[in-house]
Amino acid sequence: MNTLAEENYLKSIYHLALSNENVSTNQLAALLKTKASSVTDMLKKLADKELINYTPYQGVNLTVAGEKIAVNIIRKHRLWEYFLVEKLSFKWDQVHDMAEEMEHISSNELINRLDKFMGFPKYDPHGDPIPDCNGLVKTHDLKPVSSITPNQSGTICGVRDHSTLFLQYLEKQSLTIGKTVEVVEIIEFDHSMILQMEGKRIQISREVANNLLIVL
Amino acid sequence: MNTLAEENYLKSIYHLALSNENVSTNQLAALLKTKASSVTDMLKKLADKELINYTPYQGVNLTVAGEKIAVNIIRKHRLWEYFLVEKLSFKWDQVHDMAEEMEHISSNELINRLDKFMGFPKYDPHGDPIPDCNGLVKTHDLKPVSSITPNQSGTICGVRDHSTLFLQYLEKQSLTIGKTVEVVEIIEFDHSMILQMEGKRIQISREVANNLLIVL
DNA sequence: TAAAAAATTTAGACTTGTCTAAAAAAGATG
DNA sequence: CATCTTTTTTAGACAAGTCTAAATTTTTTA
Ligand SMILES: [Mn+2]
Ligand SMILES: [Mn+2]
Ligand SMILES: [Mn+2]
Ligand SMILES: [Mn+2]
Numbered sequence: 001m002n003t004l005a006e007e008n009y010l011k012s013i014y015h016l017a018l019s020n021e022n023v024s025t026n027q028l029a030a031l032l033k034t035k036a037s038s039v040t041d042m043l044k045k046l047a048d049k050e051l052i053n054y055t056p057y058q059g060v061n062l063t064v065a066g067e068k069i070a071v072n073i074i075r076k077h078r079l080w081e082y083f084l085v086e087k088l089s090f091k092w093d094q095v096h097d098m099a100e101e102m103e104h105i106s107s108n109e110l111i112n113r114l115d116k117f118m119g120f121p122k123y124d125p126h127g128d129p130i131p132d133c134n135g136l137v138k139t140h141d142l143k144p145v146s147s148i149t150p151n152q153s154g155t156i157c158g159v160r161d162h163s164t165l166f167l168q169y170l171e172k173q174s175l176t177i178g179k180t181v182e183v184v185e186i187i188e189f190d191h192s193m194i195l196q197m198e199g200k201r202i203q204i205s206r207e208v209a210n211n212l213l214i215v216l
Numbered sequence: 217m218n219t220l221a222e223e224n225y226l227k228s229i230y231h232l233a234l235s236n237e238n239v240s241t242n243q244l245a246a247l248l249k250t251k252a253s254s255v256t257d258m259l260k261k262l263a264d265k266e267l268i269n270y271t272p273y274q275g276v277n278l279t280v281a282g283e284k285i286a287v288n289i290i291r292k293h294r295l296w297e298y299f300l301v302e303k304l305s306f307k308w309d310q311v312h313d314m315a316e317e318m319e320h321i322s323s324n325e326l327i328n329r330l331d332k333f334m335g336f337p338k339y340d341p342h343g344d345p346i347p348d349c350n351g352l353v354k355t356h357d358l359k360p361v362s363s364i365t366p367n368q369s370g371t372i373c374g375v376r377d378h379s380t381l382f383l384q385y386l387e388k389q390s391l392t393i394g395k396t397v398e399v400v401e402i403i404e405f406d407h408s409m410i411l412q413m414e415g416k417r418i419q420i421s422r423e424v425a426n427n428l429l430i431v432l
Numbered sequence: 433t434a435a436a437a438a439a440t441t442t443a444g445a446c447t448t449g450t451c452t453a454a455a456a457a458a459g460a461t462g
Numbered sequence: 463c464a465t466c467t468t469t470t471t472t473a474g475a476c477a478a479g480t481c482t483a484a485a486t487t488t489t490t491t492a
Contacts, residue, residue, distance in 0.1 A: 003478075003479090005478080005479065005480095024439080024440090025439075025440055025441085026438095026439065026440080034479090034480075034481090035480075035481060035482085036439075036440060036441085037440085037441070037442080037443095037480085037481070037482080037483095038479070038480050038481070039440090040440065040441055040442085041441095041478095041479075041480080042479080042480095045478090045479095056440075056441070056487090057439080057440060057441080057486095057487060057488065084326070087333060088326065088329040088330060088333055089329065090329070097323075098321070098323050098326055101320075101321050101322060101323075102321055104317075105314070105317050105318060106317060107314050107317075110300070110304065110314055113304040113305065113306070114304060117303060117304055219448075219449090221448080221449065221450095240469080240470090241469075241470055241471085242468095242469065242470080250449090250450075250451090251450075251451065251452085252469075252470060252471085253450085253451075253452080253453095253470085253471070253472080253473095254449070254450055254451070255470090256470065256471055256472085257448095257449075257450080257471095258449080258450095261448090261449095272457090272470075272471070273456095273457060273458065273469080273470060273471080
């Protein structure tokens with residue numbers, strides 16, 4: 001169907017389009033760790049295949065066909081991550097790179113059976129929604145911990161930063177998916193926050209608070 | 217580490233080397249569905265990497281390093297086939313092509329955990345032995361049904377032909393792994409055989425008998 | 433709004449893996 | 463052993479995906 005490189009470009013365009021209407025060449029180059037000139041070449045190919053709308057110098061967005069492919073790759077990525085954590089006992093900070101390879105296994109029959117085997121999970125180990133077999137994504141509305149005020153509380157449901165370093169830090173602090181935290185105090189000087197969780201107090205920096213997502 | 221193409225060449229050399237001391241360019245071209253000239257090019261690369269011993273015009277064989285890689289690919293192939301059949305309920309004739317993709321997932325930690333998750337299976341759905349995590353392969357000594365004589369019996373433990381068509385035929389006749397069959401009669405004219413299995417009689421052609429493997 | 437800066441595209445090259453056609457080597461045959 | 467056939471390698475080309483350097487377009491800034 002599509003090459004591995006094409007799939008990775010479509011996926012990256014999809015992710016970037018969540019925060020930008022049109023995705024720029026340089027944004028893609030940064031995310032894909034490649035050069036802008038390589039991106040331009042690929043954008044022409046994807047436009048020829050009618051998977052993206054591309055106007056030179058104006059950035060790109062996905063066509064319906066392109067979005068469908070992107071969402072399917074993301075579905076596979078997240079289902080494999082769920083499998084690795086729930087069935088093979090990996091930690092949430094260990095699974096991303098493996099899933100980057102596994103998301104390109106082509107069979108949809110396989111992924112649908114895997115989905116069923118695991119009981120149709122709704123969220124991956126990082127709290128990201130798993131698109132269903134029709135490509136529907138439930139985007140729940142998450143806020144960073146940094147956006148709430150003292151005495152408010154919320155349940156941890158996701159992360160903005162998916163890096164190993166951040167996930168390991170959260171794990172160590174027991175700041176994991178499903179935990180409920182309450183803001184006790186915000187330090188004015190550096191905007192760090194003191195949280196109450198399961199009877200304990202944890203202090204987190206502003207940067208951590210920006211990258212930890214909750215629902216109220 | 218190695219590219220997908222390199223891995224496929226090494227795997228093919230390994231498979232062919234089971235019946236030939238030295239593997240020829242044309243044998244590889246046929247198995248890999250490519251041209252002899254492409255094979256020659258790749259053999260030079262693999263020889264440069266010291267994964268094969270290659271003397272022009274004399275065919276190739278794997279070095280210890282090359283065999284290690286080949287066996288690991290085969291281990292992954294067979295474990296994923298086992299997973300697809302035992303956990304995702306695929307039929308034995310449906311899993312080969314998916315495993316051809318999955319065998320290239322690189323993580324050994326992943327495959328070792330998958331192995332454990334499934335209880336360290338010894339044989340794949342087609343009866344082929346699964347190499348252990350140290351690369352040891354238990355090659356049991358199988359004979360084709362065609363090699364036994366009336367009144368002898370054996371247990372089906374493998375197939376020589378792995379094609380979908382053959383596997384589906386066997387499935388339909390209930391000639392599956394683990395079944396015990398006894399030779400009742402051999403038709404002199406075409407060497408077809410009449411087998412007794414679970415109280416029923418089944419007639420199979422010489423070609424089927426050649427490709428169905430048993431232990432006595 | 434003209435020059436400077438940044439972003440993007442184009443030009444040309446390189447790698448991997450493939451192909452066809454031609455040359456060379458090995459093996460078979462009389 | 464000379465020739466014919468088969469196998470294998472070489473030569474040259476191509477597609478995909480990437481790169482660097484240069485040109486072009488857009489955006490910012492003075
Ligand atoms: Mn991930
Ligand atoms: Mn994830
Ligand atoms: Mn197989
Ligand atoms: Mn098999």
